[in-house]
Amino acid sequence: MRNERTKSQVTVEDLLSLKRAERPDAEFWHQFEHEMRVKQLAAIVEPRPWWASFIRVGSRMARFQLPVGATAILALTFLTVREYHLPEATDTQFISLSVASIAPVNTTEVAFANVIETTAPETITESIVSEANVMVASNEPATEPAYIAVEVQPESVYSPANEAIAANLAAVRAKTPELARLIARVSGVEEIINPRAPSKVVDPLVRVKTPSTSRTSRLLASALPATFSGERETRGSVMRVERSLTEDRVYDSISRFGVKADRLAISF
Amino acid sequence: MDALNSLGKTMVSSPERQQEADSDWDIVQRVQAGDVAAFDELSIRYRGRVYGMIYNMTSNREDAADLTQDALIKAFQSINRFQGQSSFFTWLYRIAVNSTLTHLRKNRLRTFFSLEKINENDRQSAEVIEALTDNTGAERDTFVKELQEKLNEAMQKLSIRHRTVVTLFEIDGLGHQEIAEIMNCSVGTVRSRLHYAKQILQAELQPYIRK
Numbered sequence: 001m002r003n004e005r006t007k008s009q010v011t012v013e014d015l016l017s018l019k020r021a022e023r024p025d026a027e028f029w030h031q032f033e034h035e036m037r038v039k040q041l042a043a044i045v046e047p048r049p050w051w052a053s054f055i056r057v058g059s060r061m062a063r064f065q066l067p068v069g070a071t072a073i074l075a076l077t078f079l080t081v082r083e084y085h086l087p088e089a090t091d092t093q094f095i096s097l098s099v100a101s102i103a104p105v106n107t108t109e110v111a112f113a114n115v116i117e118t119t120a121p122e123t124i125t126e127s128i129v130s131e132a133n134v135m136v137a138s139n140e141p142a143t144e145p146a147y148i149a150v151e152v153q154p155e156s157v158y159s160p161a162n163e164a165i166a167a168n169l170a171a172v173r174a175k176t177p178e179l180a181r182l183i184a185r186v187s188g189v190e191e192i193i194n195p196r197a198p199s200k201v202v203d204p205l206v207r208v209k210t211p212s213t214s215r216t217s218r219l220l221a222s223a224l225p226a227t228f229s230g231e232r233e234t235r236g237s238v239m240r241v242e243r244s245l246t247e248d249r250v251y252d253s254i255s256r257f258g259v260k261a262d263r264l265a266i267s268f
Numbered sequence: 269m270d271a272l273n274s275l276g277k278t279m280v281s282s283p284e285r286q287q288e289a290d291s292d293w294d295i296v297q298r299v300q301a302g303d304v305a306a307f308d309e310l311s312i313r314y315r316g317r318v319y320g321m322i323y324n325m326t327s328n329r330e331d332a333a334d335l336t337q338d339a340l341i342k343a344f345q346s347i348n349r350f351q352g353q354s355s356f357f358t359w360l361y362r363i364a365v366n367s368t369l370t371h372l373r374k375n376r377l378r379t380f381f382s383l384e385k386i387n388e389n390d391r392q393s394a395e396v397i398e399a400l401t402d403n404t405g406a407e408r409d410t411f412v413k414e415l416q417e418k419l420n421e422a423m424q425k426l427s428i429r430h431r432t433v434v435t436l437f438e439i440d441g442l443g444h445q446e447i448a449e450i451m452n453c454s455v456g457t458v459r460s461r462l463h464y465a466k467q468i469l470q471a472e473l474q475p476y477i478r479k
Contacts, residue, residue, distance in 0.1 A: 014399075015419060016419070018397070018415070020393070021392075022320075024384055029315075032337070039338075
């Protein structure tokens with residue numbers, strides 16, 4: 001090869017041919033032979049593990065790793081999306097009770113209450129809020145049904161007490177709506193304004209006050225008293241006042257006030 | 269089986285290589301028949317070439333020795349599965365190349381040279397060294413050592429696949445077809461890799477190239 005070129009010419013191929021001349025000596029091969037024999041015997045004696053064949057199969061399948069992996073991910077995603085269901089509101093049960101009353105004024109004449117709709121009657125495990133749809137049949141055909149939320153136990157949904165309470169409330173509502181509203185407010189029973197619309201599920205986290213809310217209300221307390229809702233601060237003030245007031249002082253203060261039927265007298 | 273053998277043998281390029289392949293096949297059949305000692309003939313016949321190939325890829329004589337032994341032992345353990353679809357030489361080279369590639373990938377960040385001495389009795393290498401330096405004695409030895417280190421550094425700058433192709437083609441003298449068989453790729457890929465690798469080597473070894 002080099003005969004065709006001048007002696008001074010050196011190419012990459014010529015330089016690489018130098019690496020061919022990097023050869024070990026005879027002593028190296030003697031040592032190599034010895035080590036090789038030892039390894040060969042060890043390989044014969046040592047049994048191959050049972051999973052060695054699996055590795056061989058796995059290495060053959062290595063070229064399919066990417067498509068198989070991608071397919072698996074796609075299938076998993078598809079199944080997850082397909083099987084995913086939004087959690088249903090099982091802690092509330094809506095029960096519509098239709099109460100027919102012949103005489104709306106007389107609450108004792110309420111005839112019956114029918115359960116019209118129950119969304120999930122068998123899965124209730126705790127106290128539930130049922131929406132009682134109490135329909136009062138009165139002399140006036142245009143009377144709107146009263147919807148009152150009543151807290152009931154699952155096993156007492158059909159109890160006579162519930163029916164009586166619902167019927168009484170319906171009757172009072174029909175006769176004096178203001179009084180019914182007042183009763184509902186005082187007793188803590190919430191009147192539902194629009195019963196046909198499904199109850200809005202509120203995230204419990206939304207109800208939690210953030211530290212920034214209380215901080216804001218505290219800072220704005222002097223400027224906007226209406227927005228001040230710091231219960232902790234109020235409680236602290238009450239405790240402070242209680243500490244500062246001795247019993248004698250309280251008695252003395254009370255004695256200065258005189259309350260009569262329609263008058264309030266203050267003595268200084 | 270015979271058809272497969274003939275197919276494998278058509279891959280063998282030269283008549284000498286064909287004769288060698290026939291001889292190898294006879295020995296392989298003896299080993300498969302239970303004559304375990306016959307494998308030593310194959311081991312002695314190819315250990316130098318396998319070692320040279322691995323050494324030029326790793327630039328480390330200890331690693332090369334270990335990997336050569338491992339490749340020969342793997343071939344010995346798997347010889348019953350060898351069906352003569354390719355020549356024994358190609359099959360053994362494929363085992364060695366795969367072991368070396370695995371080793372190089374595992375130790376990608378570790379490059380430690382442990383070099384053999386250049387045999388200056390080799391006529392071709394003596395001519396190249398003579399063309400590069402007029403020095404004699406210790407200075408010549410220093411120059412040869414420096415050149416050897418530069419060569420190995422340039423080889424290590426190639427990617428593993430490019431280095432394999434250069435080693436098999438330029439140093440071991442295999443054909444494109446054989447390299448394609450060993451590396452399980454097309455002949456075009458081999459040519460492309462070879463061209464790219466030579467460009468890089470040319471840039472790296474520019475100070476030693478005389479035109």
